[in-house]
Amino acid sequence: MFDKRGSPGNLGARAEETALRYLQRQGLALLERNYRVAAGPGARAGEVDLILRERDGTLVFVEVRARADRSHGGAAASVTPAKQRRLIYAAQHYLLRHATPPPCRFDVLALDGDAIEWLQAAFDAE
Template sequence: MVTTKALGDEGEERALAHLRRAGLELVQRNYRVAGGPGRPAAEVDLILRERDGTLVFVEVRQRRSSGFGGAAASVTPAKQRRIVRAAQHYLLQLRTPPPCRFDVVAIDGDGLQWFKAAFEAS
C-alpha cells in the first residue's frame, strides 16, 4: 500500500522535474517553520530561482482525481497564509531579498498544471 507521504513525495519530484525543465533552479525543499501557541507550523514545498533572479515559492498539491474541486482548489486562504509566513521567515535570512512570487503546481491524476503567481502575500 502506498502511503500519503509517498504520494506527496512523488508529486513533489514530478513538480520539481517539470520546473527544472522550464529553467528554474532548486534552492531548497520543504522549508519548515515551527508553529506556536494557537499558530500551526508552516512549510514551503519547493523554493526555486528563475533565471532573472526571482525567488519562487511553490506549493505542490496532488489529488488522485479532480473531484471535490481538484488539487488547485485545495490551496485555501489559510494554507496560503501559512506558505507566506514560511516564505517571510526564509527571506529574513537574506541580506537583500530578491523579487518573489508564489506558484502552485497542481497534479490531478496524470495531469499537471503550473499556476504562476497563483496568489500574493497579503
C-alpha cells in the same frame, strides 16, 4: 495517479518529485525542499514544498498539490486561504536570510491524475 491522502510520505514525495522535475525542465533551479518553520504555541507551522530560483533571480515559493482526478475542484482548489497564510509565513521566515530580498512569487503546481497545471503568481502575500 496521485492522491496525497493515504500514506503522505510516499505519495506526497512522489508528487513533489514530479513537480520538481517539471519545474527544472522549465529552467528553475532548486534552492530548498520542504522548508519548514514553527509558528509558535497553538499555531500551525508553515511549510513550503519547493523553493526555486528563476533565471532572472526571482524566488519562487511553490505549493505542490496532488489529486487522483479533478473531482471536488481539483488539486489547485485545495490551496485554501489558511494554507496560503502558512506558506506566506514560511516564505517571510526564509526571506530573513537576505539583506535585500529578491523579487518573489507564490506558485501552485497542481497534479490532477496525469495532468500538470502550473499556476504562476497564484496568490499574493498581503
